[in-house]
Amino acid sequence: MRCVQCGYYEDKVIDSRMSKEGTSIRRRRECLRCGYRYTTYEHIERTELRVVKRDHLREALNREKILRGMIKACEKRPVSMDQLDNAADEIIAELHRDHQREIPSSIIGKKVIEKLYGIDPVAYIRYVSVYRQFQNVEEFIELIRKMEHHTLNDPLQRKLPID
Template identity: 40%
Template sequence: MKCPFCDDPNTQVTDTRENEDGDVVRRRRRCLKCDKRFTTYERIDLKMPHIVKRNGNRSEFDHAKLTSSMSLALRKRPVTTEALEAAVDRIEAKLLSLGENEVPSEKVGELVMKELKKLDKVAYIRFASVYRNFADVDEFSEIIREVQTRPKRGRPANPPSPDPEHDLFGS
């Protein structure tokens, strides 16, 4: 590590500590030339895929935008911040596990809808109405019927798909 004060490449680590989660390492360093001390942080840098929009434009994945859009759907709903953050983490993990450099925005939207459906049915309907651009009341009625389906005789309304890769809505 190069010294930020004198640019000398010879520095010595004097102390190393991990944060509570173990995902960041803090290192205190001392320059062997000018004897000044400084701190560096080491963390994993995972590369999220670029998002390909419907019009073909590409943009970087934006954690804040994902969280904000889900928060908007969950506004005034009884869902904790921790539950929202866990849902966002699951979406990000799924995107990373795809191993793709680019992912269509439709895939992200479907992942968001899947998570919202688990968190809160009203938020799911709110998000779906905007995401799918509902044109009339019939489309609202259809999605409301979808979330109102009740399991019969202890069986799930939508049995799990044998292939989780193709199981965006449990159908």
């Protein structure tokens, strides 16, 4: 590892500990030339998942894009960034666990919807309205009625009302 202060290539590890629920290792290092201390992170390198879009174009899976969509849906709502970060991490982990190389964008959208449903009902409605491209107020009203009916009839909320 190269020292960020002087550029020397030799250092010693002072401390190592797991972080982010065991998915990475945080290491404190000290440069053997100048004594500068810095932190590095070691992550598991996964095979790249490709997203198959509606128009059949393919692009790399982008965690930040997923997170941005959730942040937009939760704008001015009492939802912390930690909740959204954790939800994005869970979605990415599920996608890597369930798929080898390619994944349809519709599956990603459904996973985001599932997470938002458990986090905030308003954010859920916002996201679904964009995801399903609502054209009028009646579509919002219909979704809200389904949510009310769903909550009354399925208190354990096993199935989402958009299904």
